[in-house]
Amino acid sequence: MAHQAHAYHMVDPSPWPLTGAVAALLLTSGLAIWFHFHSTILLTLGLVLLLLTMYQWWRDIVREGTFQGHHTPPVQKGLRFGMILFITSEVFFFLGFFWAFYHSSLAPTPELGGCWPPTGITTLDPFEVPLLNTAVLLASGVTVTWAHHSIMEGERKQAIHSLTLTILLGFYFTFLQAMEYYEAPFTIADGVYGATFFVATGFHGLHVIIGSTFLAVCLLRQIQYHFTSEHHFGFEAAAWYWHFVDVVWLFLYISIYWWGS
Amino acid sequence: MSLSTAALATRRVLAAASHSSHEGGARTWKILTFVLALPGVGVCMANAYMKMQAHSHHQEEFVPYPHLRIRTKKFPWGDGNHSLFHNPHTNALPDGYESSHH
Numbered sequence: 001m002a003h004q005a006h007a008y009h010m011v012d013p014s015p016w017p018l019t020g021a022v023a024a025l026l027l028t029s030g031l032a033i034w035f036h037f038h039s040t041i042l043l044t045l046g047l048v049l050l051l052l053t054m055y056q057w058w059r060d061i062v063r064e065g066t067f068q069g070h071h072t073p074p075v076q077k078g079l080r081f082g083m084i085l086f087i088t089s090e091v092f093f094f095l096g097f098f099w100a101f102y103h104s105s106l107a108p109t110p111e112l113g114g115c116w117p118p119t120g121i122t123t124l125d126p127f128e129v130p131l132l133n134t135a136v137l138l139a140s141g142v143t144v145t146w147a148h149h150s151i152m153e154g155e156r157k158q159a160i161h162s163l164t165l166t167i168l169l170g171f172y173f174t175f176l177q178a179m180e181y182y183e184a185p186f187t188i189a190d191g192v193y194g195a196t197f198f199v200a201t202g203f204h205g206l207h208v209i210i211g212s213t214f215l216a217v218c219l220l221r222q223i224q225y226h227f228t229s230e231h232h233f234g235f236e237a238a239a240w241y242w243h244f245v246d247v248v249w250l251f252l253y254i255s256i257y258w259w260g261s
Numbered sequence: 262m263s264l265s266t267a268a269l270a271t272r273r274v275l276a277a278a279s280h281s282s283h284e285g286g287a288r289t290w291k292i293l294t295f296v297l298a299l300p301g302v303g304v305c306m307a308n309a310y311m312k313m314q315a316h317s318h319h320q321e322e323f324v325p326y327p328h329l330r331i332r333t334k335k336f337p338w339g340d341g342n343h344s345l346f347h348n349p350h351t352n353a354l355p356d357g358y359e360s361s362h363h
Contacts, residue, residue: 035337111328120326128312132305139298146290153287162294169302178346185321185351187344190329 009070016057023049058217062234066226076233083237087244090207094248097203098255101196105260112191116260121193122185123261129180130257133173137246140169144215144239151222154229163219166242170212177205197256204248211245214238323353330355 004010026046033042065071071079105116113119124130143166150159181198188198218235221227227235332355335341342354349360 038337113328118328120324120329122321125312128309132302132309135302135305139294139302142290142293142298146287146294149287149290155287158287158291162291165294181346182348183351184346184348187330187347187352189331189344191331194329 007072007074009064009072009075011064014057014060016053016060019049020053020057023047023053062221062226065234066221071231071233076231079233079237083240087240090244094200094203094251097196097200098251101200101256101260104192104196112193116193118191118193121190124180124184124257126253126257126261129176130253133176133180134249134253136169136173136176137249140166140173141243141246143169144242148235148239151227151232151235152229156222159222159227160219163215163222167212167215167219170208170215170242174205174208174212177201177208200256201252204245204252207245207248211238211242214241320350320358321353323357325356 023046026042026049028046030040030042030044030046034040108114108116108118117123143162147159147162147166150156150162186194186197188194215238218227218238221234226232330353332342336343336345338345344352349358353359
């Protein structure tokens with residue numbers, strides 16, 4: 001039987017990086033083809049390939065870590081660094097959209113009426129649904145912390161309850177935001193106000209959906225006894241991502257909804 | 262120095278509270294969930310609902326501002342003139358509302 005004389009994980013050859021790269025190519029070219037030639041075949045293929053890649057790649061990681069014991073402490077440390085670096089890159093991603101918003105709103109051009117909000121734009125009342133959305137995400141931060149402590153203390157049922165509550169709050173936020181999108185008196189095509197509003201909040205909403213999905217996977221894994229009180233990095237990564245999503249919302253709320261109204 | 266039973270008990274409780282991240286941390290966050298977080302959501306739900314009821318249903322007057330309702334390129338769906346979350350009551354098209362005020 002072969003043994004390794006180190007604690008690191010030499011990963012087996014895998015097809016998923018290639019399928020992921022092909023999916024990225026199909027999605028980007030597919031988007032361009034859709035915009036210019038109104039055909040969605042490449043886009044659909046790319047989406048399917050992306051979903052299959054994510055499912056199978058992450059399933060492999062769960063198998064390697066939870067069932068095959070490859071996630072030793074040094075390996076976990078590397079995974080932690082990886083998640084931190086990824087979230088940092090996402091921070092810079094959103095920083096760009098905040099830059100765009102402040103660029104346009106701090107010095108509104110004459111075309112907009114020289115004012116912010118621009119002439120003809122009816123903004124949303126920040127103290128109606130947006131405030132509720134803030135409370136929902138802050139509450140979900142409390143429930144996900146309850147979930148973490150429950151896992152650390154071996155409280156299985158409490159962990160399942162608190163994690164479920166967190167995911168439900170995430171769904172509630174998405175539902176409320178979708179309603180707001182439909183009821184809004186302005187659209188993405190309403191000049192730079194509409195563009196900055198919907199692109200920034202839209203990408204945030206996408207991240208809420210991604211974060212909720214990540215937490216839902218953790219819920220399924222918790223139910224299937226994958227996590228121990230000492231080793232549950234998948235959950236920690238999901239919780240970090242969720243807190244990041246919450247913080248981005250707080251910046252969006254203060255900047256776009258409140259100051260920008 | 263010998264302490265009374267009550268003093269010993271108090272010291273134990275205070276020590277547990279300060280170490281709540283290790284012992285009973287889940288309980289603390291469970292309490293915060295049901296005493297602070299969820300009631301906070303409830304209050305905001307009630308507030309949003311009442312404010313929505315107090316709204317007038319008046320449709321914003323249409324002014325064909327050139328800096329709004331940009332149509333440099335058609336949307337890649339439908340007739341190319343409606344945004345993804347188009348609401349006929351609140352969103353006018355470049356030449357006016359589709360639906361008249363109900």
